[in-house]
Amino acid sequence: xxxxxxxxxxxxxxxxxxxxxxxxxxxNAAIKDATVDVLKNQGCNVLVSDLYEMNFKATxxxxxxxxxxxxxxxxxxxxETMLAWQEGRLASDIVEEHKKLxxxxxxxxxxxxxxxxxxxxxxxxxxxxxTLGFAYTSEKRYSAGIFREKKAMLSFTTGSHETMFSSNGxxxxxxxxxxxxxxxxxxxxGFQVLAPQVFWAPTxxxxxxxxxxxxxxxxxxxxxxxxxxxxxxxxDSFDEVKGFQLKPEVHEKQADSPFxxxxxxxxxxxxxxxxxxxxxx
Amino acid sequence: xxxxxxxxxxxxxxxxxxxxxxxxxxxNAAIKDATVDVLKNQGCNVLVSDLYEMNFKATxxxxxxxxxxxxxxxxxxxxETMLAWQEGRLASDIVEEHKKLxxxxxxxxxxxxxxxxxxxxxxxxxxxxxTLGFAYTSEKRYSAGIFREKKAMLSFTTGSHETMFSSNGxxxxxxxxxxxxxxxxxxxxGFQVLAPQVFWAPTxxxxxxxxxxxxxxxxxxxxxxxxxxxxxxxxDSFDEVKGFQLKPEVHEKQADSPFxxxxxxxxxxxxxxxxxxxxxx
Numbered sequence: 246x247x248x249x250x251x252x253x254x255x256x257x258x259x260x261x262x263x264x265x266x267x268x269x270x271x272x273n274a275a276i277k278d279a280t281v282d283v284l285k286n287q288g289c290n291v292l293v294s295d296l297y298e299m300n301f302k303a304t305x306x307x308x309x310x311x312x313x314x315x316x317x318x319x320x321x322x323x324x325e326t327m328l329a330w331q332e333g334r335l336a337s338d339i340v341e342e343h344k345k346l347x348x349x350x351x352x353x354x355x356x357x358x359x360x361x362x363x364x365x366x367x368x369x370x371x372x373x374x375x376t377l378g379f380a381y382t383s384e385k386r387y388s389a390g391i392f393r394e395k396k397a398m399l400s401f402t403t404g405s406h407e408t409m410f411s412s413n414g415x416x417x418x419x420x421x422x423x424x425x426x427x428x429x430x431x432x433x434x435g436f437q438v439l440a441p442q443v444f445w446a447p448t449x450x451x452x453x454x455x456x457x458x459x460x461x462x463x464x465x466x467x468x469x470x471x472x473x474x475x476x477x478x479x480x481d482s483f484d485e486v487k488g489f490q491l492k493p494e495v496h497e498k499q500a501d502s503p504f505x506x507x508x509x510x511x512x513x514x515x516x517x518x519x520x521x522x523x524x525x526x
Numbered sequence: 527x528x529x530x531x532x533x534x535x536x537x538x539x540x541x542x543x544x545x546x547x548x549x550x551x552x553x554n555a556a557i558k559d560a561t562v563d564v565l566k567n568q569g570c571n572v573l574v575s576d577l578y579e580m581n582f583k584a585t586x587x588x589x590x591x592x593x594x595x596x597x598x599x600x601x602x603x604x605x606e607t608m609l610a611w612q613e614g615r616l617a618s619d620i621v622e623e624h625k626k627l628x629x630x631x632x633x634x635x636x637x638x639x640x641x642x643x644x645x646x647x648x649x650x651x652x653x654x655x656x657t658l659g660f661a662y663t664s665e666k667r668y669s670a671g672i673f674r675e676k677k678a679m680l681s682f683t684t685g686s687h688e689t690m691f692s693s694n695g696x697x698x699x700x701x702x703x704x705x706x707x708x709x710x711x712x713x714x715x716g717f718q719v720l721a722p723q724v725f726w727a728p729t730x731x732x733x734x735x736x737x738x739x740x741x742x743x744x745x746x747x748x749x750x751x752x753x754x755x756x757x758x759x760x761x762d763s764f765d766e767v768k769g770f771q772l773k774p775e776v777h778e779k780q781a782d783s784p785f786x787x788x789x790x791x792x793x794x795x796x797x798x799x800x801x802x803x804x805x806x807x
Contacts (some may be wrong), residue, residue, distance in 0.1 A: 267587060270600035303584035303646040306548060319551035321729075323685075361710025362643060365584040365653045369646035387696065404604075408769040413777070415668065415761070415770035417709060417790020425703045429642025448602075480696070488689040489696035496694070509698015513796050 258470055259290040261349035265356040265367040267297045272447045272455060273402055277355050279459050280400075283466040292345050296366045302338060303369025309336045327378040335376070342374040351396040351470065352436070358401050361422050371430050380434050388479040390435015396474065397436035399426065400462075402444040419443070420521040424508045427521055428477065437474035440524050473524045478506050539751055540571040542630035546637040546648040548578045553728045553736060554683055558636050560740050561681075564747040573626045577647045583619060584650025590617045608659040616657070623655040632677040632751065633717070639682050642703050652711055661715050669760040671716015677755065678717035680707065681743075683725040700724070701802040705789045708802055709758065718755035721805050754805045759787050 262280060266273035277293070284291050294301070305322045307314055310329040314320055329335045335343075346352065356367050363371070375381065385391050403410065410419040423441060431438045442462060447455050483489040491510065505511030507520055543561055547554035558574070565572050575582070586603045588595055591610040595601055610616045616624075627633065637648050644652070656662065666672050684691065691700040704722060712719045723743060728736050764770040772791065786792030788801055 267603060268599070268601040271602075297585070297587065301585075303650060304578070304582075305640070305645060305647070306578065318549070320549040321552075322548060359586070359653050360649070360656070360714075361706035362649065364586060365646045365650035366586070368641070368643065368649045369584060372640050372646045375641070406769060408771060411771075412786070412790070412792050412794060413772045415764045417705070417788065418792060421702055421790045421792075422706045422710065424698065425642035425706060428698060429703065433641075483696045488687060490689060490692075491694045505693070507698065509693070509702045511693050511699060511702075511797060513693060513799075515794050515796060516792060518794075 257288060257290050258350045259292065259348045260284050261345050261352045262291065262293045263296065263352060263354050263367065263370055264293055265296045265354075265364045271357075272444065273355060273357055275455075275459060276400065276402075276444065276462060279463055280353060280355070280466060283463050287467075287470075289470075290348075292349065294342060294345065294370070296370060299338075301366055301370060302336075302373070303366045305369070305372045309339060309373060310334055311336065323377045326373075326376050330376050330378050339373055339376065342370065343376070343379055346374065346380075346392075349395060351398070351439075353398055353400055355400045356402075358403050361416075363399075363401075363426060375430070375434055385435070386433055386480070387435065387477070388481075390433065393435035393437070395436055396439055396470075397431045398439035398441060398469075399423070399431075400442040400444075402447050404448070405446060406449070407443075407445045418516070420508050420516065420519060423521040427475070428507070428509055432477045438477070439469065439472050439474055440522060443522075475521065475524050476507070478510060482506075538569060538571050539631045540573065540629045541565050542626050542633045543572065543574045544577065544633060544635050544648065544651055545574055546577045546635075546645045546651075552638075553725065554636060554638055556736075556740060557681065557683075557725065557743060560744055561634060561636070561747060564744050568748075568751075570751075571629075573630065575623060575626065575651070577651060580619075582647055582651060583617075583654070584647045586650070586653045590620060590654060591615055592617065604658045607654075607657050611657050611659050620654055620657065623651070624657070624660055627655065627661075627673075630676060632679070632720075634679055634681055636681045637683075639684050642697075644680075644682075644707060656711070656715055666716070667714055667761070668716065668758070669762075671714065674716035674718070676717055677720055677751075678712045678715075679720035679722060680704070680712075681723040681725075683728050685729070686727060687730070688724075688726045699797070701789050701797065701800065704802040708756070709788070709790055713758045719758070720750065720753050720755055721803060724803075756802065756805055757788070759791060763787075 262277060264277045268274065281291050307320060310325055311334045314325050315328055326335065354367060356363050380391055405416055408414050410416045412418040427438050444458055482491060482495045484492050499506055499512060503515060504517040505514040508516050543558060545558045549555060562572050588601060591606055592615045595606050596609055607616065635648060637644050661672055686697055689695050691697045693699040708719050725739055763772060763776045765773050780787055780793060784796060785798040786795040789797050
């Protein structure tokens with residue numbers, strides 16, 4: 246049993262980096278390269294999906310299905326791709342990403358923030374690869390999600406300074422901006438969501454200051470795989486019979502807190518500080 | 527002068543519908559068709575960018591620029607496309623959308639919600655068409671934005687019921703989910719943002735119930751162009767010299783309110799209810 250435990254702990258971890266920058270000379274490329282380097286040195290198996298290099302198809306179309314669609318008059322992407330997945334008729338590029346995702350213990354999304362979100366090519370990866378049936382069903386989602394044994398995180402550069410992405414800053418609180426992706430994509434599929442790694446406005450920094458950010462990231466990477474994830478309410482906090490509303494007992498339990506549960510489940514109270522940015526808060 | 531006023535009020539309005547559904551048999555198509563119908567009957571000039579039909583390129587690449595790029599070693603999409611825009615070297619599909627956008631008095635984004643956001647093909651429209659220089663600069667944004675005389679709105683279908691997208695519901699408050707797009711894209715470019723039109727879980731409805739939703743939308747469309755937009759703090763609420771932080775006097779003015787200013791500028795207070803969903807609240 247001791248040996249079994251040892252083997253499990255020492256098992257090679259697989260990391261999938263979903264990477265979206267057009268240029269190998271970019272700071273995003275340098276971050277990605279540092280990630281590959283540190284994790285390989287830890288003995289991890291590192292896979293990289295370099296979306297621009299792969300000329301990754303971003304749009305969800307009929308071409309994602311080989312053979313006939315079920316209802317060509319009213320094509321529903323979700324249903325049709327679920328069927329194609331069940332029948333082994335999904336486009337080969339989606340199947341390739343499915344393989345990587347199945348292998349992965351952790352997925353790191355590396356990108357420059359575009360319009361308060363991921364670039365379209367990365368949104369396309371999410372739209373196409375997180376196939377209904379493969380990545381979620383109406384029963385298997387959130388803490389009951391298909392990927393609940395896996396971890397995922399966002400690592401990105403911004404164009405704006407940190408202070409501008411605060412509650413007092415012109416762009417508003419970054420915790421709010423991150424909610425749809427961290428809750429609506431990652432947590433939705435069951436991933437344990439690690440705190441994001443934010444590289445603030447690197448184009449405004451000297452090359453020494455950027456090196457220092459990379460050094461901090463390398464340090465974080467040493468312990469990344471054992472980090473505690475961000476906190477989201479488990480799915481049994483909600484009553485399925487009552488339209489997935491928060492159970493009264495969970496609501497009551499939160500009554501003494503000055504804060505809501507999460508950014509989205511704020512319960513008409515102030516948002517819990519940093520809840521999409523730091524674990525254990 | 528009376529005649530001038532009359533001419534201005536009666537001037538033909540141009541509406542651009544940016545539409546993203548794969549199927550002409552979809553409910554999104556029916557909504558789009560109703561929008562075209564009602565607005566044309568009002569005498570509007572209606573333009574439709576049917577993104578899937580156009581096979582719209584979603585990804586932001588070097589191909590968006592004709593001729594040499596400035597820095598091929600470190601390709602920065604924002605800077606390179608701004609330069610190409612200034613020099614008339616942008617890809618023709620972007621130039622076409624720029625023309626429509628310049629003409630438009632209002633832009634309606636019509637889509638099925640994918641992963642708490644717009645489908646990748648529509649994100650690609652935003653990433654590529656809202657070109658630095660053409661759609662915003664660091665000086666011209668938010669209420670000083672380039673499109674401040676224009677209106678924009680989201681009109682979309684969901685997979686989940688309304689109660690699930692509440693603060694008590696499993697998906698959290700839709701006001702939070704809408705913030706990055708409504709504030710970070712539309713308000714950022716200066717658009718006056720009209721309240722979203724949300725078609726809740728139409729696939730769960732009877733065809734009669736869907737017809738009833740279309741009827742409600744047709745009614746709203748009658749007065750759409752004169753609707754009061756959602757409320758966002760004007761850009762002079764923030765002190766540019768102090769890193770675009772909220773000015774103390776604006777903060778103080780909000781002191782008596784039980785709520786923050788917006789979802790993102792929550793000032794550590796409860797979010798203003800429905801602020802991304804309803805105007806005048």
